[in-house]
Amino acid sequence: MRAGHVGRMTPVGVAAAAMVAASIAAHAGDAPTPERQRELATLVRQDCGSCHGMRLTGGLGPALTPQALAGKPGESLAATIVHGRAGTPMPPWRRFVSDDEAAWLVAALQEGTLDAPLR
Amino acid sequence: MRRYADSALRAIVAALALSLGCVAGAQSPRGTGDLGIVIERATGSVQVVDTTARRSLARIGGLGDLSHASVVYSRDGRYAYVFGRDGGLTKVDLIEMRVARRVMQAGNSIGGAVSQDGRIVAAQNYTPGGIKLFDAATLELLADIPSAPGPDGTPSKVVGLADAPGQRFVASLFDAGEIWIVDARDPRAPKVERFRNVGKQPYDGLVTPDGRWYLAGLFGEDGLALVDLWHPERGAKRVLPGYGRGEEKLPVYKMPHLRGWAIAGGYAWLPAIGRHEVLVVDTRDWREVARVPVAGQPVFVIARPDARQVWVNFALPDNGKVQVIDAETRTVAATLAPGRAVLHLEFTPRGEEVWISARDDDRVVVIDTATLATVATLPADSPSGIFFTSRAARMGF
Numbered sequence: 078m079r080a081g082h083v084g085r086m087t088p089v090g091v092a093a094a095a096m097v098a099a100s101i102a103a104h105a106g107d108a109p110t111p112e113r114q115r116e117l118a119t120l121v122r123q124d125c126g127s128c129h130g131m132r133l134t135g136g137l138g139p140a141l142t143p144q145a146l147a148g149k150p151g152e153s154l155a156a157t158i159v160h161g162r163a164g165t166p167m168p169p170w171r172r173f174v175s176d177d178e179a180a181w182l183v184a185a186l187q188e189g190t191l192d193a194p195l196r
Numbered sequence: 197m198r199r200y201a202d203s204a205l206r207a208i209v210a211a212l213a214l215s216l217g218c219v220a221g222a223q224s225p226r227g228t229g230d231l232g233i234v235i236e237r238a239t240g241s242v243q244v245v246d247t248t249a250r251r252s253l254a255r256i257g258g259l260g261d262l263s264h265a266s267v268v269y270s271r272d273g274r275y276a277y278v279f280g281r282d283g284g285l286t287k288v289d290l291i292e293m294r295v296a297r298r299v300m301q302a303g304n305s306i307g308g309a310v311s312q313d314g315r316i317v318a319a320q321n322y323t324p325g326g327i328k329l330f331d332a333a334t335l336e337l338l339a340d341i342p343s344a345p346g347p348d349g350t351p352s353k354v355v356g357l358a359d360a361p362g363q364r365f366v367a368s369l370f371d372a373g374e375i376w377i378v379d380a381r382d383p384r385a386p387k388v389e390r391f392r393n394v395g396k397q398p399y400d401g402l403v404t405p406d407g408r409w410y411l412a413g414l415f416g417e418d419g420l421a422l423v424d425l426w427h428p429e430r431g432a433k434r435v436l437p438g439y440g441r442g443e444e445k446l447p448v449y450k451m452p453h454l455r456g457w458a459i460a461g462g463y464a465w466l467p468a469i470g471r472h473e474v475l476v477v478d479t480r481d482w483r484e485v486a487r488v489p490v491a492g493q494p495v496f497v498i499a500r501p502d503a504r505q506v507w508v509n510f511a512l513p514d515n516g517k518v519q520v521i522d523a524e525t526r527t528v529a530a531t532l533a534p535g536r537a538v539l540h541l542e543f544t545p546r547g548e549e550v551w552i553s554a555r556d557d558d559r560v561v562v563i564d565t566a567t568l569a570t571v572a573t574l575p576a577d578s579p580s581g582i583f584f585t586s587r588a589a590r591m592g593f
Contacts, residue, residue, distance in 0.1 A: 123537070123555065123578075124512050127450050130281055131237065131263030135304055136322060137353065137370070137399075137451060161447065166399070166415055168447035172513070 108181050117182055118191050143189040155179040228273040228290045232584035234560055235265045236577040243576060244293055247544050250562055250572040254293040260284035265581055266307035269588035271314035279307045285319055299335045301328055309359040316383050318365045325351030329383050338383040346371020356401025356412055358592045360425050366410040368398035375412055375423055375432050391432040394421035400454040403592030413454050415469055422482060435482040445470025450511035452495050460503030467494035486526045491517045500565055501547035509538045530568055534561040545586035553579035
């Protein structure tokens with residue numbers, strides 16, 4: 078199919094396109110690619126680490142170890158990453174981290190599976 | 197024959213011993229005035245560097261978590277006291293290039309200072325929040341001073357600890373919003389003078405090079421808190437209140453540092469919080485005289501020792517840049533890109549060169565401050581802080 082014909086798809090073509098779109102939407106909530114996971118882990122260790130500690134044991138900001146985060150609601154933690162926390166030095170990271178990536182990060186931190194090489 | 201062989205062997209051994217002795221003699225003794233320490237934050241190691249030869253002399257490991265580390269020097273310039281994030285305090289011998297002593301003194305630490313007479317090392321701690329005094333020779337604990345509680349009831353994190361004349365230390369309490377002067381003339385029974393309500397969330401502090409003023413930057417509001425150490429009875433006063441003019445702040449992705457100050461030529465050059473500006477303040481009346489637009493949120497704003505230039509590095513996402521401000525025209529004269537994730541810069545004692553750490557390029561870059569040319573590059577593993585022994589003789593360092 079040439080690009081110019083996209084506007085005149087058959088019903089089967091429309092259904093197929095819808096399935097592809099749904100599949101992409103479903104994947105958007107999944108884990109980031111392995112490469113992106115490594116980037117995010119580096120961001121957490123190196124840049125979040127300037128306040129939370131490279132080993133996530135805390136600093137000006139609180140510890141982000143599985144023990145420290147145990148029992149805290151994931152959605153609220155993800156919102157803190159994306160939107161920051163008013164009245165504290167925690168800035169909004171939405172410029173660097175999407176909602177889905179924040180959700181993945183929170184899960185990885187709570188499970189202790191961030192698995193970043195200490196570089 | 198046997199006798200001849202024995203004496204020949206003896207002669208060879210003697211010659212070898214002599215030449216080894218010569219090598220050892222060539223290496224020591226030496227002064228430490230042109231030495232320094234580069235922190236390798238990810239591996240818990242430091243490099244001992246020589247700023248004359250522009251090379252690394254040794255790597256020393258086993259210093260724990262150095263992800264946020266700072267260094268102060270013994271006043272003979274031989275020993276570096278390295279404060280690690282994990283509460284470790286390590287005394288590093290720059291002559292023998294080894295760890296001389298090491299204690300775990302807190303759960304989470306941020307830095308420290310050496311007293312005017314060089315006999316006391318003070319540590320500022322986050323967990324448990326407080327200040328501890330140690331014997332500089334032995335690292336024996338002399339006094340433990342818990343900080344005042346913040347809004348959540350736990351002892352405040354202590355920031356901005358600096359030495360001041362009169363065997364004093366001055367520090368700020370991030371959570372409680374206080375400045376403390378610790379009189380350590382009797383280091384086993386220090387006296388604390390408290391200044392309350394100095395402003396919201398002091399994040400760091402400095403003592404001016406003449407030892408007279410303590411200035412704390414405020415994160416929670418626009419402004420700084422100032423204490424006259426000649427006249428502490430006059431209390432802390434607010435300077436530059438409302439420098440943001442009520443405009444919404446930009447996000448701050450790394451907390452600025454005031455240590456390593458830029459008090460130069462009668463002016464203080466200070467990072468604005470949440471603004472891509474350096475504030476210029478006249479130290480005679482502590483009023484703002486100018487502000488210099490820069491490339492990002494400043495982290496370190498440091499004057500060259502002759503005060504002709506002021507160098508600035510930045511928080512994420514502008515941390516690949518370094519800008520050079522011309523102190524006379526108060527404009528940016530040059531923008532450099534020395535490497536990825538520039539974390540710190542340190543001038544040689546008289547400022548002809550500056551050493552810059554580029555964490556994500558695993559290197560330290562040495563730049564000629566007159567020509568801005570790179571004169572050397574040294575490999576280092578995730579380098580962060582760079583600290584030269586010339587700090588040993590400076591107040592507030």
